[in-house]
Amino acid sequence: MTVEDEVEIMGQRLNDKIKKIFGRSLHIREVDAGSCNACEVEVNALSNPIYDIERFGIYIVASPRHADMLLVTGPVTRNMELALFKTYNATPSPKLVVAMGSCACNGGIFGDTYASGGGVDKYIPVDVYIPGCPPRPQAVIFGIMVALDKLPQKMKKTEVKP
Amino acid sequence: MNREFTEALKKEFGNTILDEITSRNETYLTVKKEANVKMCDHIYHHLDIPLVSIFATDERKKEGCFKVHYVFSIDKGDAFIIIKINVDEKSPKYNSITHKIAAANWYEREIQDMFGLVPAGHPDPRRLVHFEDWPDGVYPLRKDFDINTKPSRVEGEYVYRRVEGEGVYEIPVGPVHAGVIEPGHFRFSVAGEPIINLEIRHFYTHKGVEKLFENISLDKAVFLAERISGDNSAAHAVAFCQAVERIAGVDIPARAKYIRVVLLELERVYNHLGDIAGIATDVAFAMGAAHANRLKEEILQLNEKVTGSRLLRGMNAIGGVRRDIGDKKDEILLKLSEIQHDFRELIEYLMSIPSLVDRIETTGRIYNDIAKGLHVVGPIARASGIDRDMRRDHPYAAYSEFNFKVPVQKAGDVNARTLVRADEVCESIGLIEQALWSLPEGEIKIDISEIPDGYALGYTEAPRGETLYWVMIKNNMIVRCKVRDPSFCNWLAIEYAVLDNIVPDFPIINKSLSLSYSGNDM
Ligand code: SF4
Numbered sequence: 001m002t003v004e005d006e007v008e009i010m011g012q013r014l015n016d017k018i019k020k021i022f023g024r025s026l027h028i029r030e031v032d033a034g035s036c037n038a039c040e041v042e043v044n045a046l047s048n049p050i051y052d053i054e055r056f057g058i059y060i061v062a063s064p065r066h067a068d069m070l071l072v073t074g075p076v077t078r079n080m081e082l083a084l085f086k087t088y089n090a091t092p093s094p095k096l097v098v099a100m101g102s103c104a105c106n107g108g109i110f111g112d113t114y115a116s117g118g119g120v121d122k123y124i125p126v127d128v129y130i131p132g133c134p135p136r137p138q139a140v141i142f143g144i145m146v147a148l149d150k151l152p153q154k155m156k157k158t159e160v161k162p
Numbered sequence: 163m164n165r166e167f168t169e170a171l172k173k174e175f176g177n178t179i180l181d182e183i184t185s186r187n188e189t190y191l192t193v194k195k196e197a198n199v200k201m202c203d204h205i206y207h208h209l210d211i212p213l214v215s216i217f218a219t220d221e222r223k224k225e226g227c228f229k230v231h232y233v234f235s236i237d238k239g240d241a242f243i244i245i246k247i248n249v250d251e252k253s254p255k256y257n258s259i260t261h262k263i264a265a266a267n268w269y270e271r272e273i274q275d276m277f278g279l280v281p282a283g284h285p286d287p288r289r290l291v292h293f294e295d296w297p298d299g300v301y302p303l304r305k306d307f308d309i310n311t312k313p314s315r316v317e318g319e320y321v322y323r324r325v326e327g328e329g330v331y332e333i334p335v336g337p338v339h340a341g342v343i344e345p346g347h348f349r350f351s352v353a354g355e356p357i358i359n360l361e362i363r364h365f366y367t368h369k370g371v372e373k374l375f376e377n378i379s380l381d382k383a384v385f386l387a388e389r390i391s392g393d394n395s396a397a398h399a400v401a402f403c404q405a406v407e408r409i410a411g412v413d414i415p416a417r418a419k420y421i422r423v424v425l426l427e428l429e430r431v432y433n434h435l436g437d438i439a440g441i442a443t444d445v446a447f448a449m450g451a452a453h454a455n456r457l458k459e460e461i462l463q464l465n466e467k468v469t470g471s472r473l474l475r476g477m478n479a480i481g482g483v484r485r486d487i488g489d490k491k492d493e494i495l496l497k498l499s500e501i502q503h504d505f506r507e508l509i510e511y512l513m514s515i516p517s518l519v520d521r522i523e524t525t526g527r528i529y530n531d532i533a534k535g536l537h538v539v540g541p542i543a544r545a546s547g548i549d550r551d552m553r554r555d556h557p558y559a560a561y562s563e564f565n566f567k568v569p570v571q572k573a574g575d576v577n578a579r580t581l582v583r584a585d586e587v588c589e590s591i592g593l594i595e596q597a598l599w600s601l602p603e604g605e606i607k608i609d610i611s612e613i614p615d616g617y618a619l620g621y622t623e624a625p626r627g628e629t630l631y632w633v634m635i636k637n638n639m640i641v642r643c644k645v646r647d648p649s650f651c652n653w654l655a656i657e658y659a660v661l662d663n664i665v666p667d668f669p670i671i672n673k674s675l676s677l678s679y680s681g682n683d684m
Contacts, residue, residue: 003463030342031338032338032342032343032344032345032367033345034345034366034367034368034369034680035344035367035392035680036389036390036391036392036680037344037391037392037393037678037679037680037681038389038392038393038395038473039392040342040343040344040392041392041393041436041473042472043342044342044436045459045462047455048452048455048456048458048459049452049455049456049459050456050459060342062340062341063340064338074367075369077366077367077368077369078293078312078368079293079365079366079367079368080337080345080366080367083337083338083345083366086338087338108389109374109382109385109386109389110369110370110371110374110389111374112310113309113310113369113370113373113374114302114307114309114310114311114312114313114370114373115302115368115369115370115373116369116370133389133475134392134472134473136466136472
């Protein structure tokens, strides 16, 4: 199966889910909490003409205020901790958090050190983990799909304090 | 080449040179601490040799002091001169050279934050890597700092430079940006639309990489090098492996060298395609961007087919490469010829759109003297008339066996940077073809089990420019690994590139410089 076929099949399933849960579209805000930038390469790839996820109803937005989901990359560096809290709290509830990449899942190769925070779930609640370094775009689409199933359980407002 | 220079230096500074060691193309001269400014100034201004890195080492245990190293690159003769000074723990001060060599600015501040060595007389002695909430007197790269300590946060304030005047106001941007890019802070002072000052503040993504190198095994260190600046994985991995291979004194198999060239050039092609796409996006020319992005994606998919990783990871190892690509030769050649055809058409098309050219011509100029003064590297330097390229000036892997041109432009604007990248894409494809056509038979990796104690430089010309490693090994462990990503040099140039441009042009200028935050912050 070619990449295009894979994306087509998953994208259609995703599209159906988004229609059911959100009516039309899912808004995602990407937060780089100290990644190596390769995860960003793959998030950006999602918008290229091969994947073109906008056609499935996924829109990557410029502000957390517009977002239903945060897609977080990186191990959460000491210097990004505050920005991550602020972004999380600025996102309206109910919100979903997806940790993308090995670093975001548990610190990855950067671990838990004076500078690296050892993973996103130490700071904010995470709904879905997408392993990989970086995960392929198909894996990211799949992870987003899994996260959607969690939304109905999450209708309660949540806030964390820095 | 080194001999000539050292002799000349000895004549000039005979009594201040305490020690001289030469190995490979690196000459280390230990000089009296007080002589550093004069010596560096002489090499830089009088002999016209660029300063490519400054770093410190903590050798208190063995030598009783810290050492500061100034690395100069003799491009005409494929050699490096490294000036060393000893800095005592009790009075951890040495003279700053920034007032003579602007390119030293960030290095000295970095050393101050990471080692606690104070560059006396530095014009801007603020913190660089650490934020205001980092406690005084804690220096992560000192040997007595444990990597797992988490110093508690303290109160503090970061003072930005202020521009005052009628109608001047500030626009703070970041660290979290509107697009999918890495975090960093930009503070513009503007009067109406034109930018009169930009101050950048980085190190949001500081992950303690250099300290981490000292705490992991050599094999794992290759993976770490790949993750310093994710889209320059191959360039970083090769630079690191080469440094270790030089310490070990081994020559890797020819086939591995050729494969490395293929990987490094594939990386350059997809990065440049992405940058060209980004420039098209930022001038709101979506169709051009879509085409360039499609070509980039095709390279990423080719990478995956050939190496198993879209970003060429896991291919390099100390002693060679892990996987042969010989059986994929025809596939690569076929794909690249298609891509080259489409790319040529695309560039011709892009450059024929007057409204696009109008946005990029004269935008974001970096004049030659600024580029030289700040030691800007890579395609950005070459677009400002600096004819430097590590592949030609300090050949590594198999580059000395191939023909390729180093494109240079004079204008220093976004247009020039786009043209340099476009030409480089074609040169890179040419290099891959040459390497695959003449791929030598044989092994792809040799086993290096024991690595003798020692130190060496390793370097590559990454898509963003000169990438430099200095590795020191003892008992098969890394005691120091200094990484100098090209973005560490190039970020400073953005503050000049935006001057007198209007705020809406900032994204294009930023994109055309293609700067890595992670590579800079580490
Ligand atoms: S998971 Fe891997 S690719 Fe993603 S940011 Fe971390 S190191 Fe980079």
